[in-house]
Amino acid sequence: MSTPKRLAILASGSGSNAEKIMEYFQHSDKAEIALIASNKPDAFVLERAKKFDVPTFTFSRKEMDAGILLEKLQAETIDWVILAGFLLKIPDHLTQAYSDKMVNIHPALLPKYGGKGMYGSFVHEAVKAAGDTDTGITIHLVNEHYDEGKIIFQASTPISPLDTADTIADKVHALEHEHFPRVVGELVGA
Ligand SMILES: Nc1nc2c(c(=O)[nH]1)N[C@@H](CN(C=O)c1ccc(C(=O)N[C@@H](CCC(=O)O)C(=O)O)cc1)CN2
Numbered sequence: 651m652s653t654p655k656r657l658a659i660l661a662s663g664s665g666s667n668a669e670k671i672m673e674y675f676q677h678s679d680k681a682e683i684a685l686i687a688s689n690k691p692d693a694f695v696l697e698r699a700k701k702f703d704v705p706t707f708t709f710s711r712k713e714m715d716a717g718i719l720l721e722k723l724q725a726e727t728i729d730w731v732i733l734a735g736f737l738l739k740i741p742d743h744l745t746q747a748y749s750d751k752m753v754n755i756h757p758a759l760l761p762k763y764g765g766k767g768m769y770g771s772f773v774h775e776a777v778k779a780a781g782d783t784d785t786g787i788t789i790h791l792v793n794e795h796y797d798e799g800k801i802i803f804q805a806s807t808p809i810s811p812l813d814t815a816d817t818i819a820d821k822v823h824a825l826e827h828e829h830f831p832r833v834v835g836e837l838v839g840a
């Protein structure tokens with residue numbers, strides 16, 4: 651029997667996607683959520699980790715850039731890194747260490763609405779302002795640039811002029827919760 655793949659989730663905020671992923675793997679013998687790490691000591695994702703007895707780790711942008719986060723991931727023998735609402739640029743030494751083993755979820759249909767400044771409600775506001783009739787999610791591998799890694803999965807949902815940024819966010823979150831845990835499982839072989 652092979653040892654379970656060890657996954658770390660990086661998140662900066664609420665962590666609803668992290669919770670869905672912890673739920674998905676909580677009884678798996680093929681993968682385990684071994685760490686939840688955040689750059690925000692007050693991020694609610696850290697509270698969600700406690701419910702699942704998942705160890706947590708907090709770090710600053712400076713510490714991440716200095717290699718402290720990579721040291722922690724290696725010390726915990728992490729195989730895959732999952733970005734779930736993580737809002738800092740992953741430095742090159744980390745994307746290289748986890749080349750093709752780091753995945754991100756973006757709340758839009760890349761390549762539209764990606765890049766610096768495109769996160770959270772900023773994305774949904776831009777989609778609404780453009781008058782798009784659909785939006786969606788993109789799950790992609792992470793490289794040294796924002797939102798330019800290999801696209802693994804996309805799903806879309808219709809929107810109308812009656813939608814607000816908040817109702818768009820709700821539709822996008824529903825897609826994320828429906829698909830992200832399963833796609834991660836397919837990626838890591840679990
Ligand atoms: N090297 C990479 N790092 C990260 C990626 C990536 O694809 N490559 N994805 C992001 C997640 N993301 C979109 O999916 C994203 C997150 C944040 C930003 C952004 O503009 N951030 C601000 C800082 C915000 C803050 O400090 O709170 C900024 O850089 O000015 C863009 C895209 C995670 N990292």
Ligand SMILES: NCC(=O)N[C@@H]1O[C@H](COP(=O)([O-])[O-])[C@@H](O)[C@H]1O
Nearest residue numbers: 664665666667735755756757769770
């Ligand atoms: N560009 C990155 C970005 O905007 N990520 C988005 O942050 C939200 C986190 O929600 P959660 O904390 O409830 O999982 C998610 O909608 C995710 O797509």
